[in-house]
Amino acid sequence: MPNQFECSECGFMVRSENDDELIEFVQQHADDAHQMQVAPDDVRAGWESVEMGASN
Numbered sequence: 001m002p003n004q005f006e007c008s009e010c011g012f013m014v015r016s017e018n019d020d021e022l023i024e025f026v027q028q029h030a031d032d033a034h035q036m037q038v039a040p041d042d043v044r045a046g047w048e049s050v051e052m053g054a055s056n
């Protein structure tokens with residue numbers, strides 16, 4: 001089941017089935033968009049599982 005992370009700063013949403021990839025995406029976004037450094041644990045604490053195929 002993929003995990004989804006929503007940026008608390010701007011609402012940007014990242015979704016991935018690969019935990020490491022998701023963390024990398026979030027870190028990249030935070031750095032690019034907000035010049036923020038995000039620890040992997042912070043990403044893990046903030047993401048939520050989403051149903052596969054449940055499009056919004």
Ligand SMILES: [Zn+2]
Pocket residue numbers: 007008009010011012029030033034
């Ligand atoms: Zn953002």
